[in-house]
Amino acid sequence: MPRVVFVLGKGGVGRSTVAAALGAGLAARGKHVIVAQWAVVDAISPWFGRDRAGYAPADLAPELATMNYSSEAALEQYFVTHLGMRALFHAVIANRHVRAATRAAPGLEELVFLGMVFWLVTLAERDTGRRFDHAIVDTPAMGHGASLLGVPSLTRTLGLGGMLAGECERVAGLLGDPTCAAAVVVTTPDELALDETREFWPRIERELGRAPLAAIVNRSARALGELPADPRACAWFEELAAADDAARAGLDQVYAHLARRVAREHAFTSDARLGTLAIDDALLVADDASPRRVVALAQEALAPLWSAP
């Protein structure tokens, strides 16, 4: 498994679930792992019974930590802890006018985020004494997440010089190295999520220079087997819904919804270009559909990835 894995996907498909499961799976294999989030709030810690984490890495389990990115904290850490340039930080970066610019400048935050992610697995040990073998990146939703991967090559075109240029080169180099960085794409068998995955797959290939490791279908309805489009053609459903007039319309609606999910998932997984893994919908296979249980289900389903080169 490469040192940095970017978990991409449409909003709401379960990127955090997959990121937590990848992290927990690697940690269970004795690796030191950090799950780096960039979110309104850290969603993952409560699943492990912990308080929400801020920028500082917080432990979820032995060998497993998480953090939530903040650009203010990352910039300070970068200049003060990593570069040891406290005076420069306060004179220039913390300058009121420069601060206004860095807050507004598009692309800068993305670059600082990427720099931080690679710093975690390369230089953090030297700077802070804390070693991480892997960083699993819970990226912002697809449009922003895919754009993130293109930022270092983009900054190369800006004619940067000085120290910042060296940093961009370093990050672009790490992102371009298949042993160092990889992506997985998460989707659900819903129309808009599958559309988005198909649309963004080639873009991710282009930005990263290679295909993602896998497309992961979360909330898979495969446990239902094949479902005929017409509920009346489905013997077990008829038996279940019969003699329940009050609920019949609602049950038909749920059936129709699930039948479409099954059909879409089938069409998607038979697309040979995308290597797919499926995580069962916890609502179908488990009476306990708590986030903890969902992460455990995902961890099982992702087993083929542990042996990824």
Place this chain on the structure above:
Amino acid sequence: MTARLAIVLGPGGVGKTTLASALGLAHARAGEHAALLGVDPAHRLRSALALPELSEHGVRVPIDAPGSLDAALLDPSACLRRWVADACPDPEQRARIAANPFFVALADRLASFTDAIGCARAVEWVERDPALTELVLDTAPGTPALELLARPDKLAAFFDGRLIRWLARFAGGIYTGRTVSRLADLSGTGALREFGALVSTLEGAIAKLVERLELARRWLRDPETSIVLASGVGEDAAAATRELARGARALGFSPRLIVLNRVLPDVLASSPDRATRSPQAAAFARYVRGYLRAQQRARAELAAELTPVIEIADTAMLDAPDRLAALTELGEPLRARLAAQRRVDRPRRLRSRV
């Protein structure tokens, strides 16, 4: 602003695009001259409206209604090029701008720029179409959507700030102050000069942008403007919605309405509970039970918010044979409730002002 603004925010996967489309269609059915602008770089609006094509300029959605609905996707590249063309009549100067690496980076590659100019694009729409009465913004999931609310302030501060004047003068070889020279040590003088050159050639376009950002700032804070928070039954969706509500409030915006989307009828709770031998039937029954439990949890979580909550059932809607009609029907209660809530909020706001 002459048009009324509604911004749909929410965590991913709860149906923001669907709800925004539904609201836009309901406006058209009610006789409004409405527009729907997708500010999500992921571009799902086209699929949601089942349109063959969706452009930056706007496409009239083919519906039979007393009003109308135009839908457009924010395309930062086309948008910036148009703004530059509006402000710089000189083709040579335009060509120089188009070749500037910072301009290319902004226009073509950066998703975060979509949120940055979303509000300014909305203002431009009203300028160009003064007959517009309702504008609905569909946003990207999560944090970037909050950026959409905060960016007009941030960008206006940037373009009005001293640094940008320093950079322009630096590019012209006039300025050699300490802060900019130290910045040049960090990033190289080449890049700073390119950026400064871009800023000074774009003076006209930037002035227009600052003007639109100022209008957007005021529009966002207009008492008629509504922030609609979409939420779902899914794991953590309600909690994420509350976080967005908190984030919006921290920026000084009070959400008008929370929509709990994709609610199943409660009558199903007692229904598929009989013993069955088929594993598929057992899985199905488990699904319904689990979904309704999650629905209860989402309700309880959202009930703790001050903002009123409405529930919407749409499970099968999207695949209905006439999607636009189904969406319009979905949007009607939303539109009605939003209007009612606006009336409720109005006197309260006036009182608090006194």
